[in-house]
Amino acid sequence: MSRTPAHDAPRRLHLNVNILHSGFVPSAWRLEHADPHAFVDVGHYVRVAQIAEAGKLDAVFLADNAAIVDQIDFRPITALEPTVLLASIAAGTTHIGVIGTASTSYNEPYNIARRFATLDHVSRGRAGWNVVTTADLASARNFGRDAVPDHAERYARAAEFTEVVKALWDSWEDDAFVGDKEGGRFVDVAKVHPVAHRGRYFSVQGPLNLPRSPQGYPVLVQAGGSADGRDLAARYAEAVFSASQSFEESAAYRRDLNTRAAAYGRHGGVKVLAGLTTIIGATEADALRRRDELVDRIPWRYSLNRLAGTLGIDADRLKLDAPLPEDLALPGGGNGNHTFFHATIAQARRHGYTVRELIRSLAGGTGHRVVVGTPEQVADDIEHWFNGGAADGFNLMPDALPDGLGDFVDGVVPILQKRGLFRTEYEGTTLREHFGLARPDNAQWWRKSA
Amino acid sequence: MSRTPAHDAPRRLHLNVNILHSGFVPSAWRLEHADPHAFVDVGHYVRVAQIAEAGKLDAVFLADNAAIVDQIDFRPITALEPTVLLASIAAGTTHIGVIGTASTSYNEPYNIARRFATLDHVSRGRAGWNVVTTADLASARNFGRDAVPDHAERYARAAEFTEVVKALWDSWEDDAFVGDKEGGRFVDVAKVHPVAHRGRYFSVQGPLNLPRSPQGYPVLVQAGGSADGRDLAARYAEAVFSASQSFEESAAYRRDLNTRAAAYGRHGGVKVLAGLTTIIGATEADALRRRDELVDRIPWRYSLNRLAGTLGIDADRLKLDAPLPEDLALPGGGNGNHTFFHATIAQARRHGYTVRELIRSLAGGTGHRVVVGTPEQVADDIEHWFNGGAADGFNLMPDALPDGLGDFVDGVVPILQKRGLFRTEYEGTTLREHFGLARPDNAQWWRKSA
Numbered sequence: 001m002s003r004t005p006a007h008d009a010p011r012r013l014h015l016n017v018n019i020l021h022s023g024f025v026p027s028a029w030r031l032e033h034a035d036p037h038a039f040v041d042v043g044h045y046v047r048v049a050q051i052a053e054a055g056k057l058d059a060v061f062l063a064d065n066a067a068i069v070d071q072i073d074f075r076p077i078t079a080l081e082p083t084v085l086l087a088s089i090a091a092g093t094t095h096i097g098v099i100g101t102a103s104t105s106y107n108e109p110y111n112i113a114r115r116f117a118t119l120d121h122v123s124r125g126r127a128g129w130n131v132v133t134t135a136d137l138a139s140a141r142n143f144g145r146d147a148v149p150d151h152a153e154r155y156a157r158a159a160e161f162t163e164v165v166k167a168l169w170d171s172w173e174d175d176a177f178v179g180d181k182e183g184g185r186f187v188d189v190a191k192v193h194p195v196a197h198r199g200r201y202f203s204v205q206g207p208l209n210l211p212r213s214p215q216g217y218p219v220l221v222q223a224g225g226s227a228d229g230r231d232l233a234a235r236y237a238e239a240v241f242s243a244s245q246s247f248e249e250s251a252a253y254r255r256d257l258n259t260r261a262a263a264y265g266r267h268g269g270v271k272v273l274a275g276l277t278t279i280i281g282a283t284e285a286d287a288l289r290r291r292d293e294l295v296d297r298i299p300w301r302y303s304l305n306r307l308a309g310t311l312g313i314d315a316d317r318l319k320l321d322a323p324l325p326e327d328l329a330l331p332g333g334g335n336g337n338h339t340f341f342h343a344t345i346a347q348a349r350r351h352g353y354t355v356r357e358l359i360r361s362l363a364g365g366t367g368h369r370v371v372v373g374t375p376e377q378v379a380d381d382i383e384h385w386f387n388g389g390a391a392d393g394f395n396l397m398p399d400a401l402p403d404g405l406g407d408f409v410d411g412v413v414p415i416l417q418k419r420g421l422f423r424t425e426y427e428g429t430t431l432r433e434h435f436g437l438a439r440p441d442n443a444q445w446w447r448k449s450a
Numbered sequence: 451m452s453r454t455p456a457h458d459a460p461r462r463l464h465l466n467v468n469i470l471h472s473g474f475v476p477s478a479w480r481l482e483h484a485d486p487h488a489f490v491d492v493g494h495y496v497r498v499a500q501i502a503e504a505g506k507l508d509a510v511f512l513a514d515n516a517a518i519v520d521q522i523d524f525r526p527i528t529a530l531e532p533t534v535l536l537a538s539i540a541a542g543t544t545h546i547g548v549i550g551t552a553s554t555s556y557n558e559p560y561n562i563a564r565r566f567a568t569l570d571h572v573s574r575g576r577a578g579w580n581v582v583t584t585a586d587l588a589s590a591r592n593f594g595r596d597a598v599p600d601h602a603e604r605y606a607r608a609a610e611f612t613e614v615v616k617a618l619w620d621s622w623e624d625d626a627f628v629g630d631k632e633g634g635r636f637v638d639v640a641k642v643h644p645v646a647h648r649g650r651y652f653s654v655q656g657p658l659n660l661p662r663s664p665q666g667y668p669v670l671v672q673a674g675g676s677a678d679g680r681d682l683a684a685r686y687a688e689a690v691f692s693a694s695q696s697f698e699e700s701a702a703y704r705r706d707l708n709t710r711a712a713a714y715g716r717h718g719g720v721k722v723l724a725g726l727t728t729i730i731g732a733t734e735a736d737a738l739r740r741r742d743e744l745v746d747r748i749p750w751r752y753s754l755n756r757l758a759g760t761l762g763i764d765a766d767r768l769k770l771d772a773p774l775p776e777d778l779a780l781p782g783g784g785n786g787n788h789t790f791f792h793a794t795i796a797q798a799r800r801h802g803y804t805v806r807e808l809i810r811s812l813a814g815g816t817g818h819r820v821v822v823g824t825p826e827q828v829a830d831d832i833e834h835w836f837n838g839g840a841a842d843g844f845n846l847m848p849d850a851l852p853d854g855l856g857d858f859v860d861g862v863v864p865i866l867q868k869r870g871l872f873r874t875e876y877e878g879t880t881l882r883e884h885f886g887l888a889r890p891d892n893a894q895w896w897r898k899s900a
Contacts, residue, residue: 029629029636036629036636040661042572066560068659072637079660081561081568084537088572091541108556110516110592111531118531122492122538141655142560179479179486184749186479186486187522205591209518210529211490299634 012436013386013421014239014273014393015413016059016099017052019045023400024277026075026306026364027297031400038401039076045085046092048402055409056423058434059097059128060089061221061241061395066106067138074302083115090123097431099128099221104161105154106134106143109202112161113168117213125214125430129165130221131236133158135337155228157201162220162236164204167195169217170443171207187211193446215432216440225253225339234260238437239271241395243339243367245347250274250390271435274391275368278378279399280407287372291363294399298364307359310340310366320356324348340367368397375411382412383421462886463836463871464689464723464843465863466509466549467502469495473850474727476525476756476814477747481850488851489526495535496542498852505859506873508884509547509578510539511671511691511845516556517588524752533565540573547881549578549671554611555604556584556593559652562611563618567663575664575880579615580671581686583608585787605678607651612670612686614654617645619667620893621657643896665882666890675703675789684710688887689721691845693789693817695797700724700840721885724841725818728828729849730857737822741813744849748814757809760790760816770806774798790817818847825861832862833871 021039022029029036038044049060062082070077082100090098098119102112112129120127133154134140140148149157176191195206222237224230233240234257244250254272261270279294281287300320308315311324312331318324330341344367348358363370371381385391398404416422432439471489472479479486488494499510512532520527532550540548548569552562562579570577583604584590590598599607626641645656672687674680683690684707694700704722711720729744731737750770758765761774762781768774780791794817798808813820821831835841848854866872882889 027634030631030634034631036631037627040571042574065659066564068642068657072642073635073639075636077659080571081565083534084565084568084572087534087537088541091538106558107561108593111557114516115531115534118534121490121530122534124492138655141653143558144653146653177487181480181484181486184477184480184747185523186525189523192518192522203591203594203596205588207518209515209527297634 011386011392012423013382013416014058014271014435015422016061016097016273016393016395017048017057017405018061018063018275018395018397019048019401020063020397021076021078021401023404024363024365024368024397025294025298025399026302027294028400029076030297031294033403034400036076039079042085042088044402046089048405049089049093049096051402051405051409053093053096055413056426057096058393059099059126059431060086061099061130062086062101064101064103064132065136065139066103066134067136067142069136069138071302071305074299083119086119086127087122090119090126095126095426095429097126097128097219097434098123099130099219099431101130101132103132103134103139104158105149106139109161109164110168110204110208113165113208114210116218117169117208117210120213120215120218121210125432127213127215128219128221128239128431130223130241131158131162131232132223151226151228155232158232159235160199160201162232164195164197164199164202166217166236166443167197167445168204168206168208169212170445171195172211173442174212177211212442215430219431219435219437223339225342229338230257230260233257233270234266235264237270239273239435241273241275242391243275243343243369244390245343245367245369246350247385247388247390249346250385251388254390254392269392271392273393273395274385275397276394277363277365277368277370277397277399278404278408278412279363279370279372280375280378280404280411282374284373284377287374290399291372295360295363303359303364304355306364306366307344307355310337310344312341318355321354323352323354324358343367363399375407375415378408378412379415379419382416383419386421461836461842462873463832463866464508464721464885465872466511466547466723466843466845467498467507467855468511468513468725468845468847469498469851470513470847471526471528471851473854474813474815474818474847475744475748475849476752477744478850479526480747481744483853484850486526489529492535492538494852496539498855499539499543499546501852501855501859503543503546505863506876507546508843509549509576509881510536511549511580512536512551514551514553514582515586515589516553516584517586517592519586519588521752521755524749533569536569536577537572540569540576545576545876545879547576547578547669547884548573549580549669549881551580551582553582553584553589554608555599556589559611559614560618560654560658563615563658564660566668567619567658567660570663570665570668571660575882577663577665578669578671578689578881580673580691581608581612581682582673601676601678605682608682609685610649610651612682614645614647614649614652616667616686616893617647617895618654618656618658619662620895621645622661623892624662627661662892665880669881669885669887673789675792679788680707680710683707683720684716685714687720689723689885691723691725692841693725693793693819694840695793695817695819696800697835697838697840699796700835701838704839704841719842721842723843723845724835725847726844727813727815727818727820727847727849728854728858728862729813729820729822730825730828730854730861732824734823734827737824740849741822745810745813753809753814754805756814756816757794757805760787760794762791768805771804773802773804774808793817813849825857825865828858828862829865829869832866833869836871
């Protein structure tokens with residue numbers, strides 16, 4: 001068994017922080033104490049991770065893109081490559097997990113298996129890989145393609161990619177390394193196995209050129225909202241980052257995901273960590289003031305373009321004081337970002353928002369839920385979602401970094417701890433231990449082929 | 451001008467350390483104080499780098515392979531991925547450069563441009579990229595190929611790959627980043643340029659999704675000994691790692707390389723850093739004893755297999771007490787490692803060695819020069835090569851790590867400093883400054899296409 005069944009232990013709340021450079025709100029870099037250079041400053045990322053570690057959070061999370069996919073005239077973007085940056089972060093911390101995004105669309109499985117296994121070695125067991133496919137045209141054009149591979153193709157490749165990576169991670173038996181100085185035997189080569197994979201997308205002979213990593217292999221994370229994305233998550237993911245606007249949606253998503261996982265023989269439960277942007281104030285009025293101050297500094301042109309991009313329409317179809325157009329369809333025949341497309345529309349429809357109200361409620365982002373309030377109110381929200389089964393935890397996206405995370409760690413974490421919802425000390429040193437996941441045994445696929 | 455002409459300043463000696471896991475000699479992991487796990491222990495690499503930094507060395511260097519290409523039953527291998535490991539090393543040091551190897555054969559230029567630019571950002575200007583092609587079958591089979599692409603093909607791809615990477619590194623003008631909080635302008639998008647490359651191997655639209663890095667771009671390093679390799683180095687490399695067994699060979703190589711570079715309009719001189727394994731003792735007898743102790747712990751079967759691999763022949767054609775066979779030809783119709791093939795044969799022929807004597811003189815390695823002696827003798831050798839124009843410096847490969855490097859830093863460096871050959875303090879904080887290279891201006895290729 002590679003996983004502690006849910007009924008063996010009380011459920012634990014898990015909290016990651018998504019270090020979105022200067023913060024979730026596109027104008028965060030314009031705040032008085034913000035450093036506009038933060039998005040390429042390793043010191044900024046390490047400081048944020050240290051604050052998260054002081055708050056006993058499970059992990060830091062880094063998103064990724066392989067192109068400029070936002071409007072850089074107005075705001076910072078995901079720039080630094082996650083695995084290299086996470087190695088820096090790991091060096092500046094001791095316990096917190098380090099989860100990085102890497103695309104299966106424009107990488108090779110051998111390279112990804114190696115880089116994340118290396119990250120697991122250098123962090124001494126704190127690595128996670130967020131498996132994504134890449135749907136934007138700008139990225140496709142950076143890798144020799146004039147069009148985005150279609151949705152089904154991307155996910156078929158992602159599944160085979162993940163299979164190969166997992167096989168490579170298991171290509172050394174746990175006791176293959178001997179290190180017998182006297183006898184002169186370094187590795188027992190009978191315990192290092194070729195993968196010999198020949199598939200539709202990849203041919204990979206293996207074995208990997210490094211031993212199994214401290215966690216067995218890095219924690220597998222996924223973030224897809226489409227049917228194909230959920231299926232991929234159900235097959236492989238140990239944790240999922242979701243974007244649901246309502247408690248009911250999120251609870252339904254979690255049930256669906258776990259039903260799908262059980263169909264693959266995975267009964268331990270996939271941890272659903274819901275995206276959550278927090279805007280915190282000492283009073284609710286302070287929090288709302290902070291929200292308005294941040295949103296007011298986002299140019300409308302930016303917000304309209306971004307919303308139009310999510311919805312796959314021209315920006316001039318959006319009128320600030322009218323509702324969203326009725327005839328919205330997922331961009332590019334299924335090639336848009338399912339998660340954000342549906343979550344954004346759901347938010348607008350549920351509240352009957354105009355475009356202006358929608359943009360304000362999304363705090364300039366798209367799709368992710370925003371909670372504005374006091375530390376107590378934020379803690380109540382988290383408790384409600386967690387205890388009600390809408391989420392196993394949250395992928396926090398503070399409005400601005402580092403101060404938005406500081407407010408969370410100083411204000412919200414102690415309340416969650418007092419209520420017995422969140423750890424007061426790390427109980428282990430690996431990400432698997434934080435997530436309550438056992439170190440997986442060798443898959444032993446080589447026995448089948450022997 | 452992107453380079454300080456050689457006649458403006460006195461020549462400076464440059465010293466890197468190649469952190470070959472437990473050390474250059476295959477039995478280094480078996481020494482009394484060695485930790486066999488060192489090859490996957492980040493702490494080991496950081497400690498070695500800190501010793502190198504205490505010795506004011508220019509850089510640490512990491513080789514790489516994308517397969518198991520040595521006999522792991524007998525010895526450690528290159529395992530951890532260099533860019534991730536170098537980020538860890540950069541976090542544990544402040545001045546020393548961090549140079550990593552990455553292959554143009556099994557990567558995408560956009561990914562490599564991004565990873566090394568990220569490494570330059572997180573190290574605050576200390577990154578270098580060692581550009582290699584990959585010639586072994588085991589690696590090919592990890593990336594969907596049943597055969598190694600032929601030599602000319604590999605180098606044609608490498609040249610186009612490097613062009614694209616350089617173009618991406620220059621796709622942001624130095625002042626493209628604005629960061630004007632008041633005006634709300636983050637980046638001047640008119641100063642961020644698509645690459646729009648369409649070539650034989652790659653189509654890459656660009657621009658890169660991060661600003662120019664502290665050094666403008668990472669230092670370009672190359673290590674090819676073949677005609678194609680020298681040509682690639684002459685076009686792009688700012689420093690070259692060479693493997694020459696004799697002073698005359700190395701001097702001729704350096705002249706040839708600089709003649710080739712001049713033909714490409716590059717007149718500043720490419721820095722030739724010769725591979726140098728050191729085995730140091732308080733007396734010459736101590737050093738020889740250490741050499742013998744190390745070599746005696748290498749199984750003959752290992753050494754014979756390895757030598758046979760370099761020469762591209764069956765191991766049973768090698769007789770320990772006979773000279774090398776006469777009829778040796780570069781393996782696989784030009785697909786072997788030119789550098790090591792020729793350097794190994796040159797070593798055997800010059801001294802009239804038997805196979806046993808050759809293996810001893812190579813200290814279990816292949817092709818790289820080994821100097822055995824007191825700190826004074828090692829310093830004399832270095833001074834002779836440097837002053838005589840056979841090298842601009844050395845890529846040190848201590849017999850065993852960390853202690854072989856400790857002996858070099860404690861024993862040899864002070865002598866070189868006393869003789870005025872080597873820095874006593876870092877004069878800058880970037881690798882370019884250590885190497886005496888100016889920060890390159892933007893290439894401004896976008897003006898041509900405008």
